Each structure stands twice: as C-alpha cells, then as structure tokens.
Amino acid sequence: MVELLQNLIDGLGRGSIYALLALGVAVVFGVMHLLNFAHGELITVSGYAAYWALNDGWSWYLTVPLIVVVAVLTSLVIERVAFSRVRGADQFTLLLTSFGVHFVVFAIFLLYVSASVKTFPRPGWVTNTYAVGSLRIEVFDTVVIVVTLLTLAGTTWVLQRTTFGLSLRAAAADFDTARLMGIRSDSVIRGAFALSGLLAGIASVFWLMRAGSTVPSAGIDPMLKGVLAALIGGLGSLRGAVLGGFALGMAEVLLRSRLPDSVASLTEGVVFLLIALLFIFRPQGLVAVDHAERV
Numbered sequence: 494m495v496e497l498l499q500n501l502i503d504g505l506g507r508g509s510i511y512a513l514l515a516l517g518v519a520v521v522f523g524v525m526h527l528l529n530f531a532h533g534e535l536i537t538v539s540g541y542a543a544y545w546a547l548n549d550g551w552s553w554y555l556t557v558p559l560i561v562v563v564a565v566l567t568s569l570v571i572e573r574v575a576f577s578r579v580r581g582a583d584q585f586t587l588l589l590t591s592f593g594v595h596f597v598v599f600a601i602f603l604l605y606v607s608a609s610v611k612t613f614p615r616p617g618w619v620t621n622t623y624a625v626g627s628l629r630i631e632v633f634d635t636v637v638i639v640v641t642l643l644t645l646a647g648t649t650w651v652l653q654r655t656t657f658g659l660s661l662r663a664a665a666a667d668f669d670t671a672r673l674m675g676i677r678s679d680s681v682i683r684g685a686f687a688l689s690g691l692l693a694g695i696a697s698v699f700w701l702m703r704a705g706s707t708v709p710s711a712g713i714d715p716m717l718k719g720v721l722a723a724l725i726g727g728l729g730s731l732r733g734a735v736l737g738g739f740a741l742g743m744a745e746v747l748l749r750s751r752l753p754d755s756v757a758s759l760t761e762g763v764v765f766l767l768i769a770l771l772f773i774f775r776p777q778g779l780v781a782v783d784h785a786e787r788v
Contacts, residue, residue, distance in 0.1 A: 495627045500750050501743070506634030508742020509641035510696050512735045514719030515726065516648065517692035519734035522723070524664050524685040525580075527587045531571055531594035533716025535564040535693040536700055540611075540707030541602065547613040553702075560701065561694035568690025572683060580682070595712075602709035615705040637699050644695055645735060648688070652731075657684050721768060727778025736779055 514532070521529050542563040546556045575594050579586055621632040652658035664681045700715055701707065718741065726737025744764050771778075 496750070499628055499630075500746050502628070502630055502634055504743035504746035505739065506631065506637045506742070507746055508739035509637045510699050510715075510738075511718050511722045511741050512738025513641060513644065513692045513696035514715055515722035515734035515738040516645070516731060517689040517696070518719045518723040519726075519728070519731050520661075520685050520689045520692070522728055523731065524661065524682055525576070525587065526584055527576070527591065528584075528720065528723075528728070529689075530588070530591040530716060530720065531575075531598070532689070532693060532719055533712025533714075534571070534595055534598040535567050535690055535712070536697045536715050537598060537602065537707070537709065537712035538567045539564045539694060539697040540701055540704075540711045541606065543701050544611045544613045544707055553616050557698050560698050561691065564694030564697055565687055565690035568686045568693065569683060572686040576686075577682075580678075595716075598712075599709050606709070608709060610706050610708050612706040613701075615702055619702055633699075633703065640695065640699075644692070648692070651688075661685060661688075725768060725771060725778055727780040730778070730780040733778055733780030740779070 518529055518532055521527055521532075539560045543556050543560055546559055547553070551559070571594055575590055576587070579590050582590075619633045622629045623632065624630075652662060660676045660681050661684060663676055664678070664685075696715065696719075704711075719738075722737035722741045723734045724737070725740055726733030726735065741764070744767065748763050
C-alpha cells in the first residue's frame with residue numbers, strides 16, 4: 494500500500510508537467526484547430542536562456558521568471574512569423590508549418606550554438622525529500638503539484654471570468670460566428686498563443702530543473718508528451734488535456750514500478766502500446782467533444 498501511494502504521488506508530479514504541456518497544446522488547437530508540433534521549441538529556447546542566465550551567475554529566483562517570459566515571447570514570435578501567414582489554410586498546411594518551425598529552431602541552435610549538451614546547476618532542493626509517515630515524498634514533486642494546481646485554477650478563472658476568456662471560449666466554440674459578433678481574430682489568436690506560452694513556460698521551469706541540461710533537440714520529448722496527453726484526453730477538450738496529462742504521468746510511473754526489472758526499460762514502449770490501444774477502441778479520447786469545447 495505504501496509503495497502504491499508513493500507511486501501515485503510520483504505519478505502526480507510527473508503528470509502535472511504533462512498536464513501543463515497538454516493544456517498549452519489544447520488552447521491553440523481550440524482556436525486554430527492546429528496540433529502544434531512546434532510547442533516543444535518553447536522549452537528549447539527557454540532551456541538555452543536558462544543556460545545563459547545560470548552560468549552567468551543568475552540565481553534560480555531570477556531565472557524562473559526569465560524562462561516564463563522567454564517562452565511567452567517565443568510563442569508570440571512563432572505565431573507572428575509563421576502561423577499568421579497561413580491563417581485560414583487547411584489543417585494539413587498548419588501541421589506542416591508547425592513541423593517547419595520545429596526544424597528551423599532545431600537547425601538554428603545546432604548550427605549557431607552547438608550540438609553538445611549544455612549543463613547548468615539545478616536548485617539544491619530538487620533532490621530533497623521529507624517523510625509523511627512511511628512515505629518519502631520529494632520536495633520537487635510537492636512544488637510541481639501545488640504550482641500546477643494553482644496554475645490550473647488561475648487558467649480556469651481567466652477563461653471563466655475575463656473578457657479575454659469569454660472571447661477565447663466563443664472562438665473555440667465557433668470561430669466564424671465569434672468574428673461576426675465582433676470578436677477580433679488577431680487578438681484572440683495571439684492571446685491563445687500567449688496563454689499557451691505561459692503554460693509551457695511554467696512547465697519548462699520544472700522540466701529544466703529536473704534535467705539540469707539542454708540540447709537543440711530538448712523540446713522533442715516534452716512536445717510528444719504534451720501532444721500525446723492532449724490526444725489521450727480528447728482534442729478540443731481543455732479538461733481532457735489536463736486529465737490526459739495526469740493519466741500519462743501515472744501510467745509511466747506505475748508501469749515502471751510494476752514491470753519486471755528485465756523489461757522496466759521498455760516502459761515507454763508499453764505506454765505507447767496502451768495509447769495505441771486507446772486510440773483504436775476510443776479514438777475520441779477520454780473526453781469526447783464534437784468541437785473545441787466551451788470551458
């Protein structure tokens with residue numbers, strides 16, 4: 494029982510980061526019906542910003558807001574330079590554009606920075622633990638879970654209680670009708686990318702704290718996790734994206750602890766197999782919606 498509780502806490506910590514990434518993917522998909530495979534590049538750019546700052550003597554207290562700001566600005570720049578030029582195009586064109594952004598950012602860092610791993614110091618408390626009865630809980634997991642819950646609560650408040658949130662929900666429900674009602678498409682789309690960047694920035698902070706390094710391909714893994722979590726939850730559902738993130742994190746941790754040692758290294762493969770089965774038998778995801786969901 495203690496081991497199961499330990500795994501559940503670990504899974505919540507991992508799933509919290511996935512939930513933030515998935516929610517960022519889902520926000521942009523809700524407005525543009527774009528499955529953004531360039532979402533991970535926000536973490537790549539933020540990672541190099543963290544590397545520069547921390548090795549230049551910055552503390553993590555200053556680096557954390559820098560990471561978030563860089564992620565938001567990068568998201569807005571990507572929207573302005575790439576996606577604003579293909580608005581109204583079919584989904585396949587949007588998808589190709591997102592892949593193009595990914596390869597361009599990867600190539601820039603590969604050619605003009607370095608292909609080698611860039612390391613930076615991690616906060617000292619990342620590996621600390623504390624006891625609750627028989628449980629040993631990581632301080633890192635606790636911070637991740639608390640910050641994620643606060644972020645999700647804040648995002649819900651913005652979507653439910655602000656004019657921007659109302660515009661975003663209207664655009665997600667029916668973009669053409671929302672424009673006829675006077676909602677400015679430019680503002681809504683840029684706001685969606687800014688919110689997506691904010692969520693990715695918060696996720697980046699914890700991803701980079703755990704990794705302690707970055708490379709030009711650093712965004713690939715978090716991008717895949719975010720997209721997979723959004724697909725598991727059901728594209729178009731913001732609540733589903735969060736649920737998918739937590740489900741993916743739980744699955745990884747529980748499988749790694751339950752599988753025999755001889756096959757524990759195949760956890761990723763088993764997770765992908767389970768996801769494939771989910772898509773075969775429930776292709777709409779855990780939360781089915783006919784269109785981008787009102788939240």
